[in-house]
Amino acid sequence: MSDLSRRRLITTGLAATAGVLGLGTAARIAQTYGLIPPDHGGFYGLGETLTYASQRLLTRHSLAREFRPNQVSKPPLANEIPPLTDAFKRLQAGGFADWRLFVDGMVARPASFSLAQLKSYPSRSQITQLACEEGWSYIAEWIGVPLSHVLEVVGALPQARYVVYRSIDPVWWDSIDMADALHPQTFLAYGMNGDELPVGNGGPLRLRLPRQLGYKSVKFVTALTVTDSLKGFGKGLGSASPEAGYAWYAGI
Amino acid sequence: MARLESVRMPLGASVTSSAGSVRATTGTSRHSALVRITHWITTLCFLALLVSGIEIVISHPRFYWGETGSVLTTPLFQLPIPSSRALVPTGYGYVLPDQNGWSRYLHFQAAWVVVLTGLLYAISSLLTGHLQKNLLPGKADLSWRAFSFAIAKHLRFERPSVAEAWSYNVLQRLTYLFVIFVLFPLVIWTGLAMSPAFVSAVPVTVTSLGGQQSARTIHFFVSLALLFFLLLHVVMVCLAGFRSRMRAMITGHASLEHARTERERT
Numbered sequence: 001m002s003d004l005s006r007r008r009l010i011t012t013g014l015a016a017t018a019g020v021l022g023l024g025t026a027a028r029i030a031q032t033y034g035l036i037p038p039d040h041g042g043f044y045g046l047g048e049t050l051t052y053a054s055q056r057l058l059t060r061h062s063l064a065r066e067f068r069p070n071q072v073s074k075p076p077l078a079n080e081i082p083p084l085t086d087a088f089k090r091l092q093a094g095g096f097a098d099w100r101l102f103v104d105g106m107v108a109r110p111a112s113f114s115l116a117q118l119k120s121y122p123s124r125s126q127i128t129q130l131a132c133e134e135g136w137s138y139i140a141e142w143i144g145v146p147l148s149h150v151l152e153v154v155g156a157l158p159q160a161r162y163v164v165y166r167s168i169d170p171v172w173w174d175s176i177d178m179a180d181a182l183h184p185q186t187f188l189a190y191g192m193n194g195d196e197l198p199v200g201n202g203g204p205l206r207l208r209l210p211r212q213l214g215y216k217s218v219k220f221v222t223a224l225t226v227t228d229s230l231k232g233f234g235k236g237l238g239s240a241s242p243e244a245g246y247a248w249y250a251g252i
Numbered sequence: 253m254a255r256l257e258s259v260r261m262p263l264g265a266s267v268t269s270s271a272g273s274v275r276a277t278t279g280t281s282r283h284s285a286l287v288r289i290t291h292w293i294t295t296l297c298f299l300a301l302l303v304s305g306i307e308i309v310i311s312h313p314r315f316y317w318g319e320t321g322s323v324l325t326t327p328l329f330q331l332p333i334p335s336s337r338a339l340v341p342t343g344y345g346y347v348l349p350d351q352n353g354w355s356r357y358l359h360f361q362a363a364w365v366v367v368l369t370g371l372l373y374a375i376s377s378l379l380t381g382h383l384q385k386n387l388l389p390g391k392a393d394l395s396w397r398a399f400s401f402a403i404a405k406h407l408r409f410e411r412p413s414v415a416e417a418w419s420y421n422v423l424q425r426l427t428y429l430f431v432i433f434v435l436f437p438l439v440i441w442t443g444l445a446m447s448p449a450f451v452s453a454v455p456v457t458v459t460s461l462g463g464q465q466s467a468r469t470i471h472f473f474v475s476l477a478l479l480f481f482l483l484l485h486v487v488m489v490c491l492a493g494f495r496s497r498m499r500a501m502i503t504g505h506a507s508l509e510h511a512r513t514e515r516e517r518t
Contacts, residue, residue, distance in 0.1 A: 005504060008285040044354075047361025055449045062453040067319070077322040080339055129319065129464065131448055133352060134337060135312035136322035137464055211449045245353025251449025252360055 034161065034177060038230045038238030039248040052249045059251065060179050064210035067127045072193060073138035076130075078200025081219065088168050088220060096204040101150075101188070105164070105225035108155030115190060115204055121145040121153075126185055128210035130217065133250065140201075142208045143191030148182045156226045164225040164233055165207050167218050174218050174239035175230055175248075176209065185210050188221065213250035215241060282418065282506035287382065290373040291501060297366035298482065300358050305475055307355035310348060311336045315472060319463035328469060363443065370436060386420060387429055393422040412492045417506050424488075431481050435474055442471035 030036050035053035039045070084092070091099050096115055104110040124146055131137040147163070163181040166173040180186055189208040190197050197203035202219030209216045230238045238248035283291070313331035314321070321327065323339055334344035336351065377383040392398060402422050412421070420428065444450045445458040445467035461467045489497045500506040 005281060005285055012285060012289070044357035044361050047357065047364045050364045051360055055447075059449045059453045062449075064448060064452045065455055065458075071319065073320050073322070073324075075324065077324050129448070131446070131464060132312075133308075133356060135308070135468055136314070137320045138322055138324075139320050211452050213448065245357075247353075247357060247360075252356075252447045 037247075037249045038175075038236065039242040044247075048247055048249065051252055055249075055251045056177075056179060059211065061183075062211070064126075064128050064185050067129070067139050069127065069141070071139050072127060072141055076138045076140040076192065076201060077136065078198060079132065079214070081200065082169060082172075084199075085169055091168075092199065099204050100222065101205060102223040103150065103154045103226070104223075105227050106157040106160045107151075107226050108157065109153075111154050113150070118145050118150070118188060118190060118205070121149055123191075124187065125191075126187070126208075126210065128185065128208075130210070130214050132214040133246070141193045142187055142189045142210075143194075143197075144187035144189035144208065146184060147186045147188055147207070148184070150188060150224075151181065151226070154226075159228050160226045161228045162226075162230055162238075164227060164230070165218055165221050166223040166225075168220040168222045172218055172220075172240055173234070174207075174216055174241065175227075175233065176212075176216070180209060180211065183211065211251055213252070215246065216250045281504045282500040283504050284380070284382065285504065286373070286376055286380075288501055288504055290369050293369045294366055294373075297362040297369070298478070300362035301366070302475070302479060304355035304359040304362070307336075307351040308359065309472070310334075311350065311352050312340060313342070314340065315469045316465035317462065317469060318465055321465040363440075367440060370432075374432070387425050387432075389422045389425045393425070398422060409491065416492070417496065417500070427481070427484075431478070435478055435481070439471060439474045439478065442467045442474060446471065 027036075030049065030053050035049070035056055037048050037052040040049045099115050101113045101118065102110075103112070122145070123143060125141055125143045127139060127141045129137050129139050151163070160178060162175045162177055164173065164175040176186070185208075187208040189202070189206045190204060192198065192201055192203075197206060202217070202221075205221045206219050207217055207221050225233075227233070230236055234240065235243050237243055241250075242248050309331070310333065313333050313335055314323070314327040315329055315331075316325060317328050323341065330342075333342070334346060334348050335342045336348040338347045377387070393402075399422060406423060441457065442461065444454075445461055446464060451458045451464075458464055458467055461470060496506065
């Protein structure tokens with residue numbers, strides 16, 4: 001080995017050491033500012049953390065693209081859904097009159113809401129794209145109440161950091177940070193393209209999150225829990241997705 | 253053996269295209285440590301991106317143009333392969349297992365590593381003069397005469413001249429420049445254009461391409477171009493002398509004697 005390449009090796013070594021020390025400091029800062037995703041452990045933790053942290057720094061307040069009414073996909077694709085539970089079928093037979101959305105956790109006034117109550121709040125609509133991690137996508141008009149409004153009604157506490165949401169099928173649950181929970185385009189959607197939200201698209205109630213891929217927009221939502229930590233939920237990875245091998249953060 | 257009588261050449265020493273000016277038996281640094289390290293990290297990342305990318309495509313082997321596309325839309329084209337989703341009509345009687353979870357984790361992790369490595373390479377290439385010395389073609393090389401000579405040489409599958417053990421020829425330079433400064437930026441751009449969060453902050457990334465599905469389709473074709481480059485690159489390395497070229501990219505040493513014996517043997 002020549003002197004020159006030895007010198008290079010030493011320089012590279014020093015740079016690598018500085019890099020590792022820098023990473024340690026960066027990790028502490030990231031933890032303080034909520035830039036670490038719950039599924040940061042393991043082999044893919046580095047990539048996930050870099051993605052989540054950089055997108056949070058870049059996209060905390062950015063708005064998903066909205067489209068013109070003539071860009072709406074007709075018909076919107078209803079992706080495959082797991083077999084409907086008996087509980088769901090009973091509620092469906094009753095026209096979802098008894099559907100409830102339960103909200104608890106770090107809130108001043110835990111409550112449950114009927115669909116009629118949710119529809120009595122100021123209704124909003126957005127024409128946004130739903131992109132699936134598989135590669136397909138469609139554009140639809142989504143009608144609903146912003147999640148931030150419901151969080152205001154129940155009085156989410158200032159120390160809240162995440163909102164956990166659950167489908168009527170208990171195997172399907174997920175969570176988002178407050179940047180997404182309070183985002184103006186994060187809806188509890190009950191309508192689509194000027195009509196009721198079809199069951200195939202997640203009706204009667206779907207959490208709609210246009211800045212993340214489709215699998216974060218959980219269908220048939222019945223419960224929300226506001227929390228400051230995801231440790232007590234499932235395996236503590238933030239949602240059912242990482243437990244099944246998929247990333248918690250799906251803004252990529 | 254060669255080590256004892258080795259003559260050290262300055263790093264990145266440029267060698268003119270006439271073989272006569274190259275000193276006879278030397279064993280010295282052909283590729284800098286930075287080039288070698290970034291080369292192999294990029295290789296590993298590209299293979300990871302390729303495998304995971306193929307797995308992701310398998311979950312929806314249909315391609316569209318514009319903003320949207322799904323099984324309800326007429327595709328631009330569909331790959332004649334089975335799918336890992338039952339919803340996709342493929343003509344095959346079976347559905348492959350879903351591999352998208354780890355594929356997506358791996359795809360984005362490898363993308364981060366290769367982007368950071370690429371930045372390190374690009375910046376240091378500018379600073380150390382690697383770009384000017386080793387990649388930008390010399391004035392003489394850009395004449396039509398020199399250019400057609402190089403192409404004819406490649407078409408005749410002629411063995412590279414000994415000088416080429418030390419310096420890239422003009423076609424190599426142009427290809428590497430195209431891969432580094434056109435294909436890689438394009439594949440990163442079209443990848444980011446598929447991210448709903450990223451385009452919420454920088455919408456022009458996707459609107460300039462005509463939509464999310466257009467970005468996906470371009471991403472696919474640029475990846476194919478990169479795969480084509482990889483295959484061509486490996487074939488050229490084999491033709492030029494696999495052992496000497498690998499040795500140069502792993503240890504940094506290139507010995508002309510070594511290259512010569514290999515040329516004679518093959």
